[in-house]
Amino acid sequence: MDDSRRSFLTRATQGLLGFGFLAGIWPYLRSLFPNVLYEPPLRFKVGAPAQYAEGVTFLDDRRVYIFREGNAFHCVSGVCSHLGCTVKYSPFRQVKELTVRDLSYSSKGEFHCPCHGSKFYDEGTNYAGPAPGPLKWHNLEISPEDGQLMVNMRKDVNRDFRLVV
Amino acid sequence: MKIDTKRGVLKQLLWPWNPDSNLDAGKAIVKNFLLHWFPNRVTLKSLAFGYSMYLGTITFTLFLILTATGVILMFHYTPSIERAYWSIKDIEFAVSFGWFLRRVHRLAAHLMVAMVFLHMLRVFYTSAYKDGKMADSRRSWNWVMGVGMLVLTLLLSFTGYLLPWDQLAFWAITVGTSIAGSVPLVGGAIREFMLGGTIISQNALIRFYVLHVFFLPAVLFGLAFWHMWRIRKDGGLAIVEQVRDEAKEQPPELPARTKTYSILGIAKGVTAQVMDPTVLSEDNSRPASPHLTMRLLNIVLATVLVTVVLSILISAPLEAPANPEVTPNPAKAPWYFLGLQEMVGYSAFVGGVLIPFLVVFGLAVIPFMDHEQKHLGIWLTDESGKKWAGIGLLWGTAFSALSVFLGVSFPAREIFSGIESQLFFEIVNPAILLLLSFVALHFWTLIVTKSQRTAAIATFSAFVISFILLTYVGTALRGPNWMFYWPWEAWPGHAIPY
Numbered sequence: 336m337d338d339s340r341r342s343f344l345t346r347a348t349q350g351l352l353g354f355g356f357l358a359g360i361w362p363y364l365r366s367l368f369p370n371v372l373y374e375p376p377l378r379f380k381v382g383a384p385a386q387y388a389e390g391v392t393f394l395d396d397r398r399v400y401i402f403r404e405g406n407a408f409h410c411v412s413g414v415c416s417h418l419g420c421t422v423k424y425s426p427f428r429q430v431k432e433l434t435v436r437d438l439s440y441s442s443k444g445e446f447h448c449p450c451h452g453s454k455f456y457d458e459g460t461n462y463a464g465p466a467p468g469p470l471k472w473h474n475l476e477i478s479p480e481d482g483q484l485m486v487n488m489r490k491d492v493n494r495d496f497r498l499v500v
Numbered sequence: 501m502k503i504d505t506k507r508g509v510l511k512q513l514l515w516p517w518n519p520d521s522n523l524d525a526g527k528a529i530v531k532n533f534l535l536h537w538f539p540n541r542v543t544l545k546s547l548a549f550g551y552s553m554y555l556g557t558i559t560f561t562l563f564l565i566l567t568a569t570g571v572i573l574m575f576h577y578t579p580s581i582e583r584a585y586w587s588i589k590d591i592e593f594a595v596s597f598g599w600f601l602r603r604v605h606r607l608a609a610h611l612m613v614a615m616v617f618l619h620m621l622r623v624f625y626t627s628a629y630k631d632g633k634m635a636d637s638r639r640s641w642n643w644v645m646g647v648g649m650l651v652l653t654l655l656l657s658f659t660g661y662l663l664p665w666d667q668l669a670f671w672a673i674t675v676g677t678s679i680a681g682s683v684p685l686v687g688g689a690i691r692e693f694m695l696g697g698t699i700i701s702q703n704a705l706i707r708f709y710v711l712h713v714f715f716l717p718a719v720l721f722g723l724a725f726w727h728m729w730r731i732r733k734d735g736g737l738a739i740v741e742q743v744r745d746e747a748k749e750q751p752p753e754l755p756a757r758t759k760t761y762s763i764l765g766i767a768k769g770v771t772a773q774v775m776d777p778t779v780l781s782e783d784n785s786r787p788a789s790p791h792l793t794m795r796l797l798n799i800v801l802a803t804v805l806v807t808v809v810l811s812i813l814i815s816a817p818l819e820a821p822a823n824p825e826v827t828p829n830p831a832k833a834p835w836y837f838l839g840l841q842e843m844v845g846y847s848a849f850v851g852g853v854l855i856p857f858l859v860v861f862g863l864a865v866i867p868f869m870d871h872e873q874k875h876l877g878i879w880l881t882d883e884s885g886k887k888w889a890g891i892g893l894l895w896g897t898a899f900s901a902l903s904v905f906l907g908v909s910f911p912a913r914e915i916f917s918g919i920e921s922q923l924f925f926e927i928v929n930p931a932i933l934l935l936l937s938f939v940a941l942h943f944w945t946l947i948v949t950k951s952q953r954t955a956a957i958a959t960f961s962a963f964v965i966s967f968i969l970l971t972y973v974g975t976a977l978r979g980p981n982w983m984f985y986w987p988w989e990a991w992p993g994h995a996i997p998y
Contacts (some may be wrong), residue, residue: 395825436920
């Protein structure tokens with residue numbers, strides 16, 4: 336009986352010490368997870384649709400590609416799905432007819448990543464190199480205030496997304 | 501009178517470099533704080549340069565150089581994303597000898613990584629990670645501590661890499677932290693914790709800075725002292741086991757019949773202490789002061805000299821200020837990570853997470869896999885060890901070359917273009933082939949020689965040569981878009997439109 340009381344008290348003390356240690360260290364750890372981030376917003380205006388030329392425009396400060404085909408707009412992320420380098424758009428000399436993942440379309444170029452040589456079709460699908468997945472498509476909308484294009488990086492969309500203006 | 505006092509103080513602070521007797525030599529060790537962690541006598545075999553090559557001493561000296569130059573650089577550096585790059589510019593061009601301090605710091609850091617690696621090779625190939633027969637010897641744990649310090653050294657170097665806040669720094673850290681992000685499930689959280697946010701910005705810079713200038717060096721200093729103290733507790737370098745065995749073979753010269761005392765009173769024979777063959781003799785050892793202290797002084801001076809001369813010859817690069825909008829092409833990590841980056845080029849998870857984890861884990865468990873306590877302190881153990889080290893080198897060379905060849909000529913994604921499953925490409929890639937070849941070599945050696953030590957030698961040799969070859973490929977043979985170029989092929993200049 337004495338023994339079991341002693342072992343119980345030993346364990347209780349150890350448990351209390353362990354709990355005290357965790358409670359003591361918690362403020363140190365928790366403070367390292369920021370509550371406020373002073374980072375650029377993930378939903379932002381990128382100018383009036385009319386100022387975009389037909390084809391591809393790269394917005395280097397936000398690392399997104401805006402595609403315009405007539406009245407239809409869409410936005411493809413320029414961040415490589417492998418390790419986050421910025422992919423470069425490389426236009427073809429002539430238009431190619433492609434079928435990628437059951438989608439047939441005419442392609443005018445493709446994306447290349449400088450870090451590890453991943454390659455993507457211009458609709459985002461990775462076809463060479465270590466990239467584990469396709470480039471993201473971000474949601475596009477028209478700002479109700481001033482009619483500017485708005486990219487929403489929080490909301491990803493499918494390959495068939497088009498914003499018709 | 502005055503001069504005498506001064507001498508007295510100096511005598512207390514220093515020690516006789518040329519002691520008159522063994523007693524004087526021993527007193528120096530016992531009385532002087534700086535020497536208190538040395539043994540009284542050191543075996544000739546431990547002192548021999550060809551045995552330890554003093555690589556641990558060289559590494560620690562480099563660490564001291566890094567601390568000295570680093571503290572001065574801290575007075576000049578500002579860890580803010582607006583000021584960091586320009587404070588480095590000031591160090592280079594406005595501060596007197598700033599360029600010199602920065603070059604010494606950078607060069608000593610690169611040398612330290614190399615020396616830690618070489619020290620590990622020396623300890624492995626001389627079986628110095630084994631406990632041996634010494635009482636209370638725990639060399640196996642000292643090896644584990646060493647693996648920990650290897651990781652700390654790499655982390656120190658990696659955190660220091662971001663601080664100049666130039667293009668090289670920014671993109672190396674982009675690649676490095678994204679590798680952490682490719683850990684399944686928790687990767688994103690780990691990356692955000694490292695960066696203190698979702699992008700590399702002020703939070704990331706200050707985190708890396710504090711880790712670099714305080715946290716990691718403090719832990720490394722603690723471990724380094726513990727590591728050196730353990731060498732004493734383990735009875736010295738592993739070669740001492742050999743000295744002990746040799747002394748055992750020769751029966752100690754005994755006085756024919758002496759009276760010795762046991763606990764119960766006078767007994768025949770000699771006490772255990774007299775029989776102990778580890779007792780060092782005039783033939784096999786020398787007093788630590790001055791024989792060890794003098795050698796250490798020479799090593800320290802030589803290390804400082806080489807670092808300084810190399811620093812004058814090799815300049816520290818500084819590229820354009822960090823620009824998150826433009827990725828340089830090719831974007832490369834520091835040289836000691838380029839072997840990993842080569843494999844990251846096959847698969848981020850396998851090359852950046854799985855293989856580094858297996859390498860660190862594999863190194864740490866070597867002493868617990870290989871319990872054979874023979875030929876400690878002998879380079880490559882025996883004839884069989886030498887033979888299998890050669891086979892390991894050839895094996896590692898062949899499979900590294902095969903991996904790079906497959907990676908360059910048969911990209912998995914183009915061959916299996918119909919497959920969309922990412923898991924498939926994590927399994928079918930050259931890095932996994934290399935890993936499996938090491939496992940195969942290990943078990944092949946184990947079956948043929950039935951010796952864990954020989955299997956460890958073969959696998960370790962294959963790993964070392966692969967590490968060196970892949971680092972070379974990543975450093976010298978990878979150009980824009982991570983394309984493969986032979987050394988005699990010129991990289992395309994501005995012809996590529998990106």
